[in-house]
Amino acid sequence: MTPKDVLKMAKEKGVKIIDLRFIDLPGLWQHFSIPMSELNEGIFQDGLGFDGSSIRGFQTIDESDMLVIPDPSTAQMDPFTAVPTLVLICNIKDPITGKAYSRDPRYVAQKAEAYVKKSGAGDTIFIGPELEFFFFDSIRFDQSHNYGYYFIDSEAGAWNSGREGTPDRPNLGYKPRYKQGYFPVPPMDQFQDIRSDMVLALESVGVRVEVHHHEVATGGQTEIDMRFDTLTKMADKVCWYKYCAKNTAKKWGKTATFMPKPLFQDNGSGMHTHQSIWKNGKNLFYERGGYADISKMCLHYIGGILKHAPALLAFIAPSTNSYKRLVPGYEAPINLVYSQRNRSAAIRIPMYSKTEGSKRIEFRTPDPTCNPYLSFAACVMAGLDGVANKIDPGKPVDKDLYELPPAEQKKIKQLPGSLDVVLDNLEKDHDFLLKGDVFTPDLIETWIDYKRKNEVDPVRLRPHPYEFTLYYDI
Numbered sequence: 001m002t003p004k005d006v007l008k009m010a011k012e013k014g015v016k017i018i019d020l021r022f023i024d025l026p027g028l029w030q031h032f033s034i035p036m037s038e039l040n041e042g043i044f045q046d047g048l049g050f051d052g053s054s055i056r057g058f059q060t061i062d063e064s065d066m067l068v069i070p071d072p073s074t075a076q077m078d079p080f081t082a083v084p085t086l087v088l089i090c091n092i093k094d095p096i097t098g099k100a101y102s103r104d105p106r107y108v109a110q111k112a113e114a115y116v117k118k119s120g121a122g123d124t125i126f127i128g129p130e131l132e133f134f135f136f137d138s139i140r141f142d143q144s145h146n147y148g149y150y151f152i153d154s155e156a157g158a159w160n161s162g163r164e165g166t167p168d169r170p171n172l173g174y175k176p177r178y179k180q181g182y183f184p185v186p187p188m189d190q191f192q193d194i195r196s197d198m199v200l201a202l203e204s205v206g207v208r209v210e211v212h213h214h215e216v217a218t219g220g221q222t223e224i225d226m227r228f229d230t231l232t233k234m235a236d237k238v239c240w241y242k243y244c245a246k247n248t249a250k251k252w253g254k255t256a257t258f259m260p261k262p263l264f265q266d267n268g269s270g271m272h273t274h275q276s277i278w279k280n281g282k283n284l285f286y287e288r289g290g291y292a293d294i295s296k297m298c299l300h301y302i303g304g305i306l307k308h309a310p311a312l313l314a315f316i317a318p319s320t321n322s323y324k325r326l327v328p329g330y331e332a333p334i335n336l337v338y339s340q341r342n343r344s345a346a347i348r349i350p351m352y353s354k355t356e357g358s359k360r361i362e363f364r365t366p367d368p369t370c371n372p373y374l375s376f377a378a379c380v381m382a383g384l385d386g387v388a389n390k391i392d393p394g395k396p397v398d399k400d401l402y403e404l405p406p407a408e409q410k411k412i413k414q415l416p417g418s419l420d421v422v423l424d425n426l427e428k429d430h431d432f433l434l435k436g437d438v439f440t441p442d443l444i445e446t447w448i449d450y451k452r453k454n455e456v457d458p459v460r461l462r463p464h465p466y467e468f469t470l471y472y473d474i
Contacts, residue, residue, distance in 0.1 A: 003044040006072045010036060010086050013077055017085040020048065020068050021239070022092060023105050025057020025450065026318075027371030029239050033085070044070055047093055057450050058092075058103060066101065067093040074236060076205040080247040087205075089236055102440045105373035109232040112377035115436035121277055121297075121387050122284055127376050128228030128274035128360070131241055131368045133258045135191055135220035135249055148465060152262060156190045157219035176218045178266050189214045195222055198248040202226070205244070207237045216267040216331070220254075228274060231376050238372035258368035260317070261324035268325030268332065271368040273316075273379060274350075276360040277301070286359035291396060292340040292349040293359060302338050302347055302361060303393035304386020304432070305379065309336055309346065309365065309415065311429040313422035315378040316366035318451065320419045320459045325367060327417075328402055333364035336413040337397040344401040346415070365415065374447075377438060385432035420456045423448050 001009075010018070018039050021031040032050065047067035052059035059066060074089035092104035100107045116125050134154075141150035154160070158175050165171035174187040186192050195212045202209055208227035215221035224245075226237055242258060249256035261268040276285045277297070287295035305312065317326060326332050331343055338347035338361075348362045366375055385391070401412060416422050427448060433439035 001072050001075055003041040003072050006044075006070075006075045006086075006088070007039065007041065009075060010039060013084060013086065015077075015084050015086045017081070017083050019078060019081075019085050019087045020070060020090050021087060022068055022090045023239060023371065023373065024055050025103060025105065025371065025447065027105070027369070027374070028056075029243060030055060044072055047090075047095075049095065052092075056454075057446055058101075065095050067095050069093050076240075079201045079204045079244070080251070089239070103443050103446060105371050106232065106235070108438060108443070109235050109373035109377050111436060111438040112380050113231050115438050116277065116380065116384065118436055119384055119388065121384055122279040124278040125231050125380055126228045126274075126276050126278065126360070127231050127234040128226070129234065129238060129366070129372070129376075130223060130225050130270070130272040130274075131238065131258070132215050132221060132223045132269035132271070133245055133256055133368060134217070134262055134269065135194060135222055135252075135254045135256055136262075137254055139255050139257070143462065148462060152219070154219035159218075176214065178218050179216055181214050181218055181221055182216045183213060191220055191222060194248060194252050194254070195224060197252070198224060198244050201244040201248055202241065205240050207240055207244075215269075217263060217269075218266060219263060221267065221269065231380065232373070235372040235376055238368075242368070260319065260322050260367040260369060262321075269368060270325065270333075270364060271366045271370065271375075273363045273366045273376065274360045275301075275363065275379060275383065277383075283356050283359055285361065286356040292351065293354060294349055294361075297387055298359075298361065299393055300386045300390050301383035302386065303391030304383045304389070305347065305361075305363060306336050306338065306393050307386065307391055308382040308429060308432055310422060310425040312378055312382055313365070313415065314419075314426035314447070314451070316363075316370050316375045317422070318371070318375075318419070319367075319369040320455055322367050322369060323418050326365070326415055334415045335397070335401045336415065337401070338393055339396045339398050342398055342401070345397060378433060381433050381435065381438055385435070419451065420460070423451055423456070 015036050017033050019031050019033045021029050024030055047069040049065060049067055051064050052066035053061040053064035068090035070088035070090050076087050078085040078087050091106055092101035094101055117123050136152055136154045138153045156175050158178050161175050163171050176188055199209045199212055210225045210227050212224040215223045245256040276283055285295055285298035326334050333346045335345055337345045339345040340349045341351050342348060346365050348364060350362055430444050
């Protein structure tokens, strides 16, 4: 779609407002709006100014002026606004140098796609993320000097099985048991219609959906799977996905969260990320007759991801809450091995189909608190480093890794267990990200500094509620 096409579309749809969106460094969509009268072809070239110092991870106050450059190919009608609103996803540019902004996550994703071609490894990288999240009925949380709490509730939560009903809120049963929310029909699955509504919203903005269902955890855990796409386009769609989930929830009087582990002792929410590299219409991860019908290139790609996983985690599981999910016992992929069909391994090779087009790897460790542009780009750079250096991933492990004898378990390398440790790993191991100038030292330093100051330290310095149970009377 060209700028002229966007103007034509806006007139045909009766658009009144143009919404300009971009993503901050941690991964939250930002926006501002202009009236239709301000939309012209020049905006797509010259951009519009904003204060970069007010955006997390961007500029300092003495260098605050920045530009958004709308991408005309991203034009979509907002399915939730009362006033007809056209959305344009933007890239960020420095107004002084005129260059693309190195800390713009979308630009990083675009550079990663370019590097796939430049490296000669292929001409297309396909990404297919599986985002999981929760629909809750209410959420309250607060933290001060002398208290800290959160309260979550859901009509469908197993903890409400014994609740005494009221005339306006009767207890009608049908609440998925802990770790048993995967696939019961309504009325046990109380979220069919809200998920379907979200699917229709996604389809209206050009996102192809393959399936939706209740997930394993109680209390409204949900999965809606999108059709795979190229890296940057898929990251754009993840932004739309979160936007549609949150606004569909609000429409139904509920709230959506992408926290990896909002509930104690039940399954968390991941973002399993399927990946494959193609060239001239051929899937380079496919080789008939090899292990799981994958090629040597695919094995080396796996080797790169497994080698760099302790550093990758800083981008793919980038929250302190991520490491409440990455623990044994809840289908969490904490073991740094690969396998066919085996969901206890960090990397699984799906075996649903034997066709060339379906062959891919599924990296199960990422979660939806990530910035999708940075997460996908980092995965690709790790995989390509494995391809370039022919990194051997070792032998596959086709066993239930949670049930291995202790002696065997000790031989299996596991993921680090906290955000501060993975940030240390990223500090030591990031040269693979710098190839092709995809990531820059400045972006990596900024990311590490932001995470430590704004997430690791604030959580580390506050007493945990359960510490009072453990230690108050000691």
